[in-house]
Amino acid sequence: MGSSTDDTVAEGAVMPDWRTLEPMELTPILSASLDAFYETGFHGTSVREIARRVGVTVPALYYHHENKEGLLIALLELSTSDVLSRAHAADEDGGGDPVRRLSNVIEAIVLRMTLRARLAALEGESRYLSPENRQRYRAVRKGIEKLVREIVEEGTASGSFDVDDPAETTRALLGMCQSIPRWYHAEGTLSPQAVAKKYVDIALKTVGADAR
Amino acid sequence: MGSSTDDTVAEGAVMPDWRTLEPMELTPILSASLDAFYETGFHGTSVREIARRVGVTVPALYYHHENKEGLLIALLELSTSDVLSRAHAADEDGGGDPVRRLSNVIEAIVLRMTLRARLAALEGESRYLSPENRQRYRAVRKGIEKLVREIVEEGTASGSFDVDDPAETTRALLGMCQSIPRWYHAEGTLSPQAVAKKYVDIALKTVGADAR
Structure with missing residues (x-):
């Protein structure tokens, strides 16, 4: 049952410390793209504007990324693989107990939603991807859904x-x-860890774990 | 305890049949704005493009709406007041029983999220509102939160x-x-009513109503 055999995690891959979220390391171009997409949305951002923010020419930018959609998909994939590998590490840490596994995975996801709220909010822009890229991105996202569903099914x-x-x-x-990213920065007064704890409690209630 | 004395519902106001969602009646300008904002986002849409879709001149459009942000706020407020009045009607129909009240309100909200998914998805664009308008809009949205919290508190x-x-x-x-709007159109195979039923069950579990 362990997710260690899951093909989304390479065997022998170094697991990140899933509770520690250092600022995500992005290239200057991706960092500027994230800022711009967050502030004005995918369609409201021009490649010229991103190049201006980075301080490079438009051709220099195209040397690294095919087009504007390439920048968005790169950010979405980085972000989603990061949360997926953290969620898998959190799951492993649960030692096979459904309650601990679900608690850990929800904690990992909420930490990412609060500490990386801007990256997480970018998921809303995925509806602007071309059908092909949207399909590719959905496959990555399904990894999280698969992991959580597996825990819920096994626990049931x-x-x-x-x-x-x-x-x-x-x-x-x-x-x-x-x-969470919709309200956390505007209204959140709790630390990311405190929010995570509350959501773990709510999630356990939702799966009826406290009624055992 | 009844929400009939809530000041967000005018006394004697005609309650909509909260289970029936006819297509929302929008003016041609707002309807075109919704299409454009949904397809290319707030910042990716120009007033000129909206005018082109409606088949009016830009000055004609400005005659009705102050600016592009005025179009977005008009749509957001229409949408949010609609779901708020339906949720209040659903609550009243619950006859004072917390389980029925919460079930009805979740049903009303989910019906709106599925049957009016594009309008509901527009809420993500609210982060682009000016601080003043964002504040005003948040106050309207708080109405839903207040209603649900009141039911959860009373039931507890x-x-x-x-x-x-x-x-x-x-x-x-x-x-x-x-x-729900994020996945419903892409992957939803259930009717809006069936989704609503499932979410009512999950919500009741989340508040521990089935463990009584």
Whole structure:
């Protein structure tokens, strides 16, 4: 059952310390793209504006990235693989117990939603991707859904959880986490760790883990 | 306790049939603005483009709306007041029972998230509003949060629910609903009514209503 055999994690890969989120290392071009996309959206940002922010010429920028969509997909993939590898590390740390596994994974996801809220918010721009890239990106995102659903299903099968519809419950759990960037910077007064703790409690209640 | 005395619902106001969502009646200008904002985002849309879609001149458009931001705020306010009045009607229909009240309100919100997914998705653009308009819009949105929190608090006080943190649980419940537009059109195979039913079950579990 362990996710260590999951093909989304390379065997022998170094697991990040999933509770520690240093600022994400981005190239100057991707960093400027993130700023610009966050401030004015994908369609509201020109390649010229990104080049201006970085201090390079437009051709120099095209040397590294095919086009504006290439910048967005690069950011989305970096961001999603980061959260996916952290979530897998958190899951492994759960030692096979569904309650600890789900708690850890929700904690990892919420830490990322609060500490990297701008990157997380960029997911909303994925609807502007071309059909092909959207499909590719969706496949990466499905990794998180697959991991959480697996835990919910195993916990339900073992009697740790009480869930009627694991697939929909998984989507609901991820949805409550995904909405955090919308309010956290504007209204959040709690530390990322405190928010994570609260969401772990709510998630355990949602899967009926406290009613055992 | 009844929300009938809530000042967000005018006394004697005609309550909409909250389970029936006819296509929202928008003026041609707002309808074209919604299309354009949805397709290319707020910053990716020009007033000229909206005027072109409607088939009017730019000055004619400015006759009705102050500027591009005025179009976005008009859409956001229409959309949010619509869901707020439906949620209040759904709440009233609950006859004072916390379980029925919460079930109805979640149903009303999910129906809106699925049947009016594009309008609902527009909320993501609210971060581009000027500080003043963002404040005004947030006040309207708070109405929904206030209503749900009131139900969660009353249900907890009366022993119908088992919730540790009503405020955060309310945000989590709304968050799981708000994320629906992100996947519903791309992957949804269930009817809006079926999705609503599932989310009602998940919400009741989240507030510990089934563990009574």
